[in-house]
Each structure stands twice: as structure tokens, then as C-alpha cells.
Amino acid sequence: QSVLTQPPSASGTPGQTVTISCSGSNSNIGSNPVNWYQHVPGTAPKLLIHSDNMRPSGVSDRFSGSKSGTSASLAISGLQSEDEADYYCAAWDGSLSGRGMFGGGTKLTVL
Amino acid sequence: EVQLVESGGGLVQPGRSLRLSCAASGFTFDDYAMHWVRQAPGKGLEWVSVISWNSDDIAYADSVKGRFTISRDNGKNSLYLQMDDLRPEDTALYYCAKDVRGNIRLFRMDVWGQGTTVTVSS
Numbered sequence: 001q002s003v004l005t006q007p008p009s010a011s012g013t014p015g016q017t018v019t020i021s022c023s024g025s026n027s028n029i030g031s032n033p034v035n036w037y038q039h040v041p042g043t044a045p046k047l048l049i050h051s052d053n054m055r056p057s058g059v060s061d062r063f064s065g066s067k068s069g070t071s072a073s074l075a076i077s078g079l080q081s082e083d084e085a086d087y088y089c090a091a092w093d094g095s096l097s098g099r100g101m102f103g104g105g106t107k108l109t110v111l
Numbered sequence: 112e113v114q115l116v117e118s119g120g121g122l123v124q125p126g127r128s129l130r131l132s133c134a135a136s137g138f139t140f141d142d143y144a145m146h147w148v149r150q151a152p153g154k155g156l157e158w159v160s161v162i163s164w165n166s167d168d169i170a171y172a173d174s175v176k177g178r179f180t181i182s183r184d185n186g187k188n189s190l191y192l193q194m195d196d197l198r199p200e201d202t203a204l205y206y207c208a209k210d211v212r213g214n215i216r217l218f219r220m221d222v223w224g225q226g227t228t229v230t231v232s233s
Contacts, residue, residue: 035219037156044206044223045148045156056221088156092218098170100146100158100218 003028004089004103011109017077020106022089024070028101032092034072036065039086039105048087049074076108084110113137113222115207120227123197131227133190133207138222141165141185144210146220147192149203149229159205160192164213175201197231204228 005023012018024030036049047056049065052072062083064075072091076083089103119131133145147159160171160181169181180193190207205227208220 033217033219037220039156044225045208045220046223047219047221050211050219086155090158090218092216094216098216099172100161100170102148102156102158105155 003093003101004091006087006089006103006106008104009107009109011111012076012079013111014079014081016079017075018079018108020074020076020087020089020108022072022074022103024072024089024091024101026070027095028070028091028093029067029072029089030070031094034065034067035090036063036074037088037090037102039088040084041086045088079110081110084108113209115209115222115224117205117207117224117227120205120229122230122232124233125198125231127197128193128195129197129229131192131194131205131207131229133192133224135188135190135209138209140183140188142213144168144213144215144217145183145190146208146210146218147181147190148206148208148220148223149201150206150226151200151203154203157203158218161210161215161218162190163215168215170215194229197229199231202229202231 033051037045039045052067053065146161209222
């Protein structure tokens with residue numbers, strides 16, 4: 001079971017806005033930047049959002065991130081069929097000797 | 112072109128060992144921390160291990176601590192994962208990934224390989 005908690009699934013119709021949540025604790029989200037990855041099975045994961053709310057070059061501005069306390073969210077606006085993928089939040093956890101943490105992943109279906 | 116290519120996966124019996132390699136090209140390898148991340152069949156991404164640019168700082172997931180060893184050879188632009196005492200639950204697609212910084216705690220991976228498959232079964 002992941003320390004970072006995400007809903008297992010989300011869905012929306014083309015053009016809609018979908019939000020995916022990620023809940024953690026003081027030792028991870030509460031004290032370290034949150035990153036989001038998009039993963040289409042069979043391909044390499046892609047960095048979508050870094051440092052809570054920053055988009056790497058080349059990532060559509062339809063993707064946005066936010067963080068408050070020990071929770072973070074990824075919003076996808078203007079939903080497109082190509083957005084259908086698995087989405088993972090990730091953060092460093094400073095407890096014990098330190099470790100990387102991924103959320104359990106959210107499978108996004110575009111209806 | 113920035114590229115990571117994993118190799119060394121295969122079928123192995125429980126309790127045996129396997130060594131994964133990741134060949135890097137297109138960037139200054141010794142500037143960056145490097146990670147191993149895996150995905151078991153039907154499961155999500157699981158972080159495995161990270162090594163800093165100079166190998167001074169290393170961390171492991173609890174699930175592999177004491178059994179897996181990460182290392183790098185900056186002269187050969189290569190990352191390694193020595194996996195000992197393998198278990199069926201280690202069966203997964205193993206990715207290597209480049210961090211954007213040299214230290215290990217940013218956990219921001221901007222380049223990923225295509226992965227190599229490890230199957231642990233008798």
C-alpha cells in the first residue's frame with residue numbers, strides 16, 4: 001500500500017476538466033516538492049508536473065498542479081482522448097533514511 | 112539524443128541473482144543522480160533505488176533493502192542494479208531514470224529508458 005494515496009480511477013468526457021488528488025503526510029508532500037508523471041502502458045513514463053505546479057518544456061498548459069499542506073492535485077482541462085493514461089504523484093519522503101514515494105496511480109479514462 | 116537503454120533482464124529462479132545495466136548517452140552522465148523504478152504486472156510504479164552523481168548518497172526502498180545494490184561507473188556512463196536473493200514479487204519491468212539534479216532528494220526524473228523485464232519463477 002502506497003504512502004501517497006490516489007483514487008484508483010477517474011473519468012471524463014472530451015472537453016471536461018478532471019482533477020486527481022494525492023494525499024500524503026508531513027514527511028513527504030508536506031515538506032518536499034510534488035511531481036506528477038503520466039504513464040501510457042508500454043511506453044516510458046513522462047514527467048508532467050514538477051515542483052508542485054511547474055510544467056516542463058513541451059507539456060501542454062492543459063495540465064496544472066497544486067499543493068496545500070499534505071495534499072496535492074493534478075488538474076487536466078479540455079480533456080482529450082490522448083490524455084487516457086495512468087497518472088502518478090511522487091515525492092521524496094524524509095522519514096527514516098529517506099526514500100522515494102509514488103502514489104498508487106490513477107487510471108484516467110476518457111469516455 | 113538523450114537516451115537510456117536498460118539490459119540484463121530475464122528469467123531467474125527464486126533465490127538467485129541478476130545484474131541490470133543502464134547505458135546512458137546524450138548527456139553528461141556524472142552530473143546527475145540516477146534511479147531504478149519498477150512496475151510489477153498489473154501494478155503501479157514502485158521506486159526501487161537512487162544513487163547520487165558521485166555515489167556518495169544512496170537510498171533503497173524497504174522492499175529491496177539488503178538484497179539489491181545500486182552502483183554506477185561514470186567513466187562508462189553506466190548505471191547498475193545488482194539484485195540478489197530474488198523473490199517472485201520482484202517480477203517486474205525495471206526502468207532506469209535520470210534525475211534533473213545530482214543529489215538524490217529532488218526525486219524529479221526527466222528521462223526514462225524503455226525498461227527491461229525481470230521474471231522470478233521456478
